[in-house]
Amino acid sequence: MTAFEIEPLDPFRRWWGPFSPARGTYSGFRFHSGRLGTWIENEHGREFWPVADSPGVSALARLIRDQWSGGRVLLLPNGWAVKPLQEDDEVGQRVVVGRFRGAVVLQRPKGEVFDLSSVRGLTPGGPWPGPKTTGLECAIQPDGSLKCTWYHPTRWGQDEVHEKLRGHDRELAFGFTKARPGETSGRVRVTANGYVITNRQETNGSWVAMYVGRITTESWLHRNHWIGEEWR
Amino acid sequence: MKTPSLYRGTWPQNVSRLAKYGVRFVDGTWKVTVLYDAGQGLRYLAVEGGGGFADRINAVKTALRDQPGGAFYINEYGHVLVPIADTSTSGFGSHYYYEGRINTAFTFQFEGVPLSTWPVGRDGAPLKPGERWVGPRPGIPYVLAAGGGDIYYETPALTDDDPPKVRTSMTRKVQLSKVLGDKAAVERAVRPIASVRGHQGGRFYVNEHGAMFTPVESGDGNGLDYIYCGDIERSAWFPEPLVAK
Numbered sequence: 155m156t157a158f159e160i161e162p163l164d165p166f167r168r169w170w171g172p173f174s175p176a177r178g179t180y181s182g183f184r185f186h187s188g189r190l191g192t193w194i195e196n197e198h199g200r201e202f203w204p205v206a207d208s209p210g211v212s213a214l215a216r217l218i219r220d221q222w223s224g225g226r227v228l229l230l231p232n233g234w235a236v237k238p239l240q241e242d243d244e245v246g247q248r249v250v251v252g253r254f255r256g257a258v259v260l261q262r263p264k265g266e267v268f269d270l271s272s273v274r275g276l277t278p279g280g281p282w283p284g285p286k287t288t289g290l291e292c293a294i295q296p297d298g299s300l301k302c303t304w305y306h307p308t309r310w311g312q313d314e315v316h317e318k319l320r321g322h323d324r325e326l327a328f329g330f331t332k333a334r335p336g337e338t339s340g341r342v343r344v345t346a347n348g349y350v351i352t353n354r355q356e357t358n359g360s361w362v363a364m365y366v367g368r369i370t371t372e373s374w375l376h377r378n379h380w381i382g383e384e385w386r
Numbered sequence: 387m388k389t390p391s392l393y394r395g396t397w398p399q400n401v402s403r404l405a406k407y408g409v410r411f412v413d414g415t416w417k418v419t420v421l422y423d424a425g426q427g428l429r430y431l432a433v434e435g436g437g438g439f440a441d442r443i444n445a446v447k448t449a450l451r452d453q454p455g456g457a458f459y460i461n462e463y464g465h466v467l468v469p470i471a472d473t474s475t476s477g478f479g480s481h482y483y484y485e486g487r488i489n490t491a492f493t494f495q496f497e498g499v500p501l502s503t504w505p506v507g508r509d510g511a512p513l514k515p516g517e518r519w520v521g522p523r524p525g526i527p528y529v530l531a532a533g534g535g536d537i538y539y540e541t542p543a544l545t546d547d548d549p550p551k552v553r554t555s556m557t558r559k560v561q562l563s564k565v566l567g568d569k570a571a572v573e574r575a576v577r578p579i580a581s582v583r584g585h586q587g588g589r590f591y592v593n594e595h596g597a598m599f600t601p602v603e604s605g606d607g608n609g610l611d612y613i614y615c616g617d618i619e620r621s622a623w624f625p626e627p628l629v630a631k
Contacts, residue, residue: 311538
């Protein structure tokens with residue numbers, strides 16, 4: 155896969171499309187000490203893996219920091235980079251800042267890299283060695299299709315949208331049942347470069363990330379009305 | 387007949403068979419009926435009179451190319467809602483149309499005793515909150531939020547057009563706290579339900595008289611009992627949805 159590039163949207167636009175990242179202060183892609191990356195929990199505790207520096211990554215970081223100083227960013231599997239707004243009166247609003255292409259490469263603390271576009275040695279149902287909180291959360295159905303639910307706040311409550319983002323996929327369905335034997339549907343996460351993962355609960359209660367399968371970015375649903383009005 | 391319009395308020399959607407009225411062909415005529423839990427099984431009870439009303443429901447059904455007969459609802463504003471099976475790809479099984487208003491109350495006969503949907507006991511004496519609901523149970527579902535501090539309903543989102551259309555795959559959640567913006571009023575609204583359901587919250591129903599009742603596990607461990615919670619206070623409730631005149 156090519157190196158990471160970002161094509162900014164100017165001006166930014168409101169995002170009305172899928173947005174269901176993992177919850178929590180240390181989940182997903184976010185800025186830490188000025189760098190975009192993600193937190194990993196492992197036997198050493200919690201580590202920050204920044205996205206390896208490149209002109210494209212610097213451009214994305216600049217785009218975000220110039221406007222918001224940091225926070226989190228969702229990199230969707232079909233290339234849209236979405237920023238949730240942070241002010242109290244903006245809760246639940248999102249802005250699409252641009253479209254990325256290319257590999258998202260993470261820098262591990264000891265120097266080696268983890269390329270989210272090319273992970274070696276994966277087998278459906280086997281362990282996932284990468285970050286387990288990035289990507290878009292979906293519900294896989296018994297036929298391998300992916301459904302997503304997200305919401306937009308309204309004056310009186312919220313509007314909740316349910317969409318099937320991908321149709322049936324035998325390989326994904328197979329991978330899910332290998333990852334979580336005895337289950338045919340459940341929560342999965344679709345990462346920036348298309349890997350699909352799920353968390354499996356072990357007998358000791360801990361959660362382990364498992365690899366389910368991979369999708370191509372072209373197979374991902376996009377609706378034009380998801381990109382809305384100009385932001386500001 | 388004017389083409390019926392989609393209803394802008396709550397659509398009951400998935401409720402028990404006992405939570406709706408129905409129009410059925412009984413003894414050679416269309417009648418308003420209700421399914422009633424008679425203790426030893428379910429029975430359809432036909433409303434006393436009400437033939438003209440059944441015709442009103444059937445007129446909506448046939449105007450929208452559905453079969454005559456079937457479910458309908460009456461909400462706390464006296465609005466009559468008629469579900470019509472949806473053949474589009476909206477993602478919702480039925481679309482709910484506004485038929486009009488009703489100002490009369492139905493009464494039914496069960497074993498020689500009149501039954502109504504007013505909050506009264508078998509002897510006709512008013513029920514007190516906390517007592518078992520004995521009448522038929524058609525109603526509109528609402529939810530006491532977990533924590534017991536708010537009430538909300540969820541319904542398919544409609545466009546702002548006139549007449550409105552369904553927004554595909556979008557559900558709207560409306561919270562009483564946001565509608566009222568008055569903490570004291572919200573507290574008055576939730577208190578009668580929370581006193582039965584507690585902090586866990588859960589579903590309750592409001593019928594055409596504004597009576598609230600909620601299912602709880604029966605004391606003998608067999609099924610559910612419905613408990614009367616009191617009546618809604620109209621000044622601390624969702625505003626009446628806009629309807630065509």
